[in-house]
Amino acid sequence: MSLETHLLFLFCVALATFAQCLTGFAFGLILIGLVAVLQLLPLGEVAVVISILTLGNALVTVAGPKPQLDRTILTPLLISSLLGVCLGIWGLGALDGRQIAWLRLLLGGVIILASLMLVLQSKPREQPSSFSAYWVAGGLCGVLNGLFSSGGPPIVYHLYRQPLAYELIRNTLITVFACNAAMRLGLVTVQGQLSLDTLWLSAEALPLVMLLSWLVRRYPPKLSLRAVRLLVFVLLLLAGGSLIAEAVPELLALYRG
Known part of the structure; x- marks a missing residue:
């Protein structure tokens, strides 16, 4: 990777981290979407990087006093999502080169769905x-995390419709995503897919993730919730739309051939 590519990747990491700190999710969706659109890294490699960076983000975000959690909510989400990660990893390994375009199309659809969920005002x-x-929401979240480390949409939509406090939802999301990331990272390591280049790339971005997470936690920006949602909505919509625009011609060419 050239210096320009490294700097562009770090810029994508900074945007994703900022969005994650403000919304409680969207780190993986934004990062993998931007990286895929800019064609900086293969999807499989960036998914591993996201798992490592998600753990770093979680360590800083929930650092300090014991976070507010509800075991009756966390337990089914955690168990089902971890099982889903295993299923997603298996599905990713079963894909061949001709099916990568379908994966991009699916990823683009997931990202656009996430963007719409941020602006749609669903009454709890x-x-x-x-x-x-x-169990269903956790399972879907785990499958998406196993495929490309971006399992936010189903679990975010489900939790934000519940009569729960914001802090409880945020802490639950961070905990589930961190455990999913650890599970995915462990499975990838066992399969021998954790390369030295991926580790170096993660080490390069991890200090930036932890620093930005600490800064946003210490000095939260004075932005309205509407402004934050609009910002992340635009980023997600552009990333998802670009992925779909790339995948559709590839699929048409494959099936015509």
């Missing part, structure tokens, strides 16, 4: 959802 439920709904 008066009563909590059924226990099974947490």
Whole structure:
């Protein structure tokens, strides 16, 4: 990678970290979307980098006093998402070169869905959802994390519709994403897919992630929630739309041939 490519990658990391600190999610979605659009790294490699950086972000974000968590909510989400990560990793390994375009199309759709969820004002439920709904949301989150370290949409949509406090939702999201990242990283390491180049790239970006996370936590920007959602919405929409625009011609060419 050239110096320009490294700097561009770090800029993408900074944008994703800032969005994550403000919204509680979207780090993986924004980073993998921007990196894929700019064609800086293969999707499989950037997914591993995201897992490492997610752990670093979580360590800084929840550092300090014991975070507020509810075990009755966390347990089904955590168990089902970890099982989903295993399924997603298996699915990623089963894909061949001809199916990469489908993966890009799926990723673009997921990113656009996440962007819409940020601007749609869903009224919270008066009563909590059924226990099974947490298992479904966690499972879908894990599969997406296993595929490309971007499992935010299903679990974010589910939790933000519940009658729960913001701090509880935020801490739950960070905990689930961190555990999913650790599981994915462990599976990738066992499979021998953790390269030295990936480790160096993660080491290069990790100080930036931790520094920005600490700064935003210590000096939160004076932005309205609407402004934050609009900013992240635009970034996600551009990244997802560009991925779909790239994938569709590839798929048409494959099936015509």
